Each structure stands twice: as C-alpha cells, then as structure tokens.
Amino acid sequence: MLDKNQIAQRIAKELKDGYYVNLGIGIPTLVANFIPEGITVTLQSENGLLGMGPFPLAGEEDPDLINAGKQTITTLPGSAFFDSAMSFGMIRAGKVDLTVLGAMEVSENGDIASWKIPGKMVKGMGGAMDLVASAKNITVAMMHTNPKGESKLLKKCNLPLTGIKCVKKIVTNLAVIEVTENGFHLLERAPGVSVEEIQNKTEGNLIIEGEIPEMNL
Amino acid sequence: MNKVFKNAGEAIHDIGNGSIIMLGGFGLCGIPENCIAALVKKEVKDLTCISNNAGVDDFGIGLLLKKKQLKKMVASYVGENAEFERQLLTGELEVELIPQGTLATRCMASGYGMPAIFTPAGVGTEVAEGKESRMFNGKEYLMEYAFESDFALVKAWKGDTAGNLIYKETARNFNPLMAMAGKVTIAEVEELVEAGQLNPNEIHTPGIYVHRIFKGSVYEKRIEQRTVRD
Numbered sequence: 001m002l003d004k005n006q007i008a009q010r011i012a013k014e015l016k017d018g019y020y021v022n023l024g025i026g027i028p029t030l031v032a033n034f035i036p037e038g039i040t041v042t043l044q045s046e047n048g049l050l051g052m053g054p055f056p057l058a059g060e061e062d063p064d065l066i067n068a069g070k071q072t073i074t075t076l077p078g079s080a081f082f083d084s085a086m087s088f089g090m091i092r093a094g095k096v097d098l099t100v101l102g103a104m105e106v107s108e109n110g111d112i113a114s115w116k117i118p119g120k121m122v123k124g125m126g127g128a129m130d131l132v133a134s135a136k137n138i139t140v141a142m143m144h145t146n147p148k149g150e151s152k153l154l155k156k157c158n159l160p161l162t163g164i165k166c167v168k169k170i171v172t173n174l175a176v177i178e179v180t181e182n183g184f185h186l187l188e189r190a191p192g193v194s195v196e197e198i199q200n201k202t203e204g205n206l207i208i209e210g211e212i213p214e215m216n217l
Numbered sequence: 218m219n220k221v222f223k224n225a226g227e228a229i230h231d232i233g234n235g236s237i238i239m240l241g242g243f244g245l246c247g248i249p250e251n252c253i254a255a256l257v258k259k260e261v262k263d264l265t266c267i268s269n270n271a272g273v274d275d276f277g278i279g280l281l282l283k284k285k286q287l288k289k290m291v292a293s294y295v296g297e298n299a300e301f302e303r304q305l306l307t308g309e310l311e312v313e314l315i316p317q318g319t320l321a322t323r324c325m326a327s328g329y330g331m332p333a334i335f336t337p338a339g340v341g342t343e344v345a346e347g348k349e350s351r352m353f354n355g356k357e358y359l360m361e362y363a364f365e366s367d368f369a370l371v372k373a374w375k376g377d378t379a380g381n382l383i384y385k386e387t388a389r390n391f392n393p394l395m396a397m398a399g400k401v402t403i404a405e406v407e408e409l410v411e412a413g414q415l416n417p418n419e420i421h422t423p424g425i426y427v428h429r430i431f432k433g434s435v436y437e438k439r440i441e442q443r444t445v446r447d
Contacts, residue, residue: 048243061443066244084318124292
C-alpha cells in the first residue's frame with residue numbers, strides 16, 4: 001500500500017519533458033517533489049503564475065507571491081505572472097498538459113465529486129470546475145476508500161459533481177486505474193496489494209485483463 | 218479632471234447601504250485593505266460583495282462579515298472563514314458560489330463590453346441549473362452573464378495621477394479584471410506618482426478604467442499560509 005508521498009511519486013512518472021502542469025491542493029502538491037531529473041516541467045498556479053518555484057527560505061517570504069493554496073512560494077528563471085482571466089484562459093484553451101487533483105468520489109464514467117458535502121461542508125469549488133471541464137489530461141490522486149472504509153471509486157457519484165466524464169486516470173494508495181468507456185481499467189497494483197483487495201474496495205466496474213503488474217516507483 | 222483622493226474614507230464616500238461591490242484579491246493577497254477598513258468604519262450595511270474569497274475571520278472581507286455588513290457574497294472559495302460558514306448555515310448570509318474561471322471571465326466580459334460568455338465549467342453540475350447552454354463543436358458550454366457592479370475596489374502596487382496601474386507578482390489576480398468591471402472603480406496603491414513617471418509599456422490597467430485613486434496609508438499584507446523550506 002502506498003502512502004501519500006508514494007502516490008505523488010507514482011504520478012510524477014507520468015510527467016514528460018516540456019509539460020505545463022497544474023497541481024491541486026493536498027497530495028497533488030507533493031508531485032512537485034518528485035519531478036524526474038533531466039526533464040523540464042513548468043508548474044502553473046491558477047492564481048496567476050507559470051514557473052512556480054519551491055517554498056522560500058525563512059525570512060524571504062513575500063506576501064505578494066503565493067500559490068493557489070495561499071502558501072508563500074518563489075519564482076524561477078522564466079517565470080511569468082498574469083491575471084486570473086488569462087490563467088483560466090490558458091486552462092480552457094487546453095494549453096495545460098496535465099492536471100492533478102484530489103477527489104472525494106470518482107465514478108466509472110469519469111465523473112468527479114470534490115467540492116461539497118451537503119449540510120456539512122461548504123467551501124466552494126475554487127478553480128476545480130474550470131480545470132476538469134477543460135483540461136485534456138486529468139489525473140486524480142486520492143485514497144482508494146474514505147475514512148469509513150467505503151470505496152471512493154463508484155458506479156455513480158453520490159455527492160454534488162465537480163465535472164462529468166473528465167477523469168482519465170486515478171492513482172490511489174492501492175492501484176493505478178485508467179477510466180475507459182467500460183469502467184475502471186486496472187493497470188497496476190501497489191506493492192503487496194492483491195487484485196482481490198482492489199476488487200473488494202472498488203464499487204464501480206473494475207476491468208481486470210491478464211496479469212496486473214506491481215507498480216514500479 | 219482630478220482622480221486623486223486623499224484617503225480611503227474620501228474615496229469610498231458614496232458607497233451606501235445595499236451597494237454591489239467587487240473586491241480584488243486572491244485569499245489575502247492583493248486585497249484592498251484600506252478600502253475594507255474604511256467600509257468597516259463607515260458601517261454601511263446590506264452589501265453584495267463579489268470577490269474570489271471571503272477573507273479570514275479577522276482580516277479582509279472577514280472584517281465586514283464580523284460586523285454583519287454583508288447581505289450576499291459571490292465567491293469561488295470560502296473555506297478559510299468560520300464566521301462565514303456560520304452565517305451561511307444559519308441563513309443570515311446569502312451565498313452564490315461560482316467557478317473561479319467563470320468569476321474572472323465574467324468580470325473581464327464586463328470590462329470588454331460583452332454581455333455574456335460561454336464556458337464549459339460547471340456543465341452537468343448544480344452550477345448549470347437554470348442556465349442556458351449551447352453546443353459548440355460537439356461540446357456543451359454554459360452561458361454566463363457579465364457582472365454588473367456599482368463599485369470595484371482594487372489594489373495595485375504602483376499607480377499614477379491618470380489612474381494607470383501596475384500590479385506586483387501574484388497580487389495581480391482579479392484586480393485588473395475587476396478594475397475594468399466597476400461602474401465606479403476605486404484603486405488603492407502602495408506608491409502614487411505623477412502622470413508620466415510610469416513606463417507606458419508596463420501599465421497593466423489603463424487609467425480609462427480607473428475613476429478614483431489614492432495611496433493606502435497602511436499595508437499589513439497578512440500572509441495566510443506562511444510556508445518555508447529548510
């Protein structure tokens with residue numbers, strides 16, 4: 001079974017040279033720590049920055065320079081600032097190559113729910129609805145089950161949706177899954193995790209074809 | 218025509234009860250701190266605020282919430298404010314949550330003189346309820362209207378007496394978009410110079426969009442999530 005850092009590490013293997021990438025809050029943010037050596041990846045922060053650098057050193061924090069999670073950050077050589085309309089313009093226009101975000105539920109047709117629990121939590125969708133409606137390559141990073149042990153990979157989402165038929169890939173603590181027309185296609189299993197366990201913890205239709213390899217981190 | 222005002226109190230003198238106001242900023246970054254303080258002091262009520270976030274409990278728009286000066290909040294993300302959540306759940310505050318890109322582009326449309334835009338954000342979700350949609354190249358888009366507001370309150374880094382503005386780093390965010398969208402746009406700046414002292418190549422918001430400008434007296438620039446590396 002993977003921990004959060006290992007989920008991020010596995011997602012980082014999807015990165016390719018020249019990619020522009022938007023990382024959501026939570027596990028997705030950790031992907032930045034595992035960018036493979038030798039390739040150039042530019043991080044987009046939807047509050048108006050391309051070329052997001054690491055957190056600043058203590059004493060060098062700049063209140064005018066934050067990421068979408070409101071954390072202090074830095075720029076890199078080649079960085080650019082822009083306003084929020086241009087930021088979502090480049091997202092809508094499909095210029096961002098990979099979007100990684102968290103989710104509360106994903107359904108077997110690629111619907112995602114991530115922004116609201118009626119009566120309990122109302123935080124808002126932020127930029128998530130814009131991202132999932134437009135980005136061409138959407139990967140979800142999340143735990144396979146919720147804290148109650150219930151599957152988060154469902155036939156149909158129960159919570160209010162963030163977007164429909166948009167998730168392409170899911171990396172959980174148990175598996176790497178591709179969302180296809182027929183459901184969740186199991187590609188890889190986490191080290192030490194059996195296909196049976198993944199099957200038991202996946203409510204939606206899980207497609208198992210041949211030997212399922214163990215992930216290579 | 219003189220656009221320069223002495224301070225925030227004078228610049229917002231005609232914002233009254235029930236006004237619809239836009240406020241620039243993302244989280245606490247690039248918010249019009251001095252205008253907010255003046256609105257709190259003026260004790261105007263029943264405001265409708267359009268802003269990406271609602272501040273935190275004791276700063277930003279949170280200060281207006283605490284004094285119960287808001288009737289309605291239009292935002293994309295309000296997760297950092299407990300008083301907000303309380304007023305929302307008790308029904309004291311009317312809230313409209315809209316996708317962040319939609320919020321930004323509805324401001325932009327207003328300043329560009331376009332009555333509406335089409336966006337795929339929210340298709341198939343509760344955001345789409347009651348909205349017109351249209352298919353383009355086989356994909357569904359929602360029609361979203363340009364915002365109308367009485368006042369836009371924005372914060373820039375530098376400004377000149379002609380109303381031209383330059384923003385700093387990610388404090389730009391919604392500010393130039395809202396500056397274009399106000400019937401009356403009020404800009405507060407850290408540095409106010411005479412016309413001619415800013416490089417015309419570097420202007421982000423041309424002065425035609427800015428009706429009033431003043432130099433903010435204090436900038437706390439509070440950091441919401443101070444994060445450093447070892």
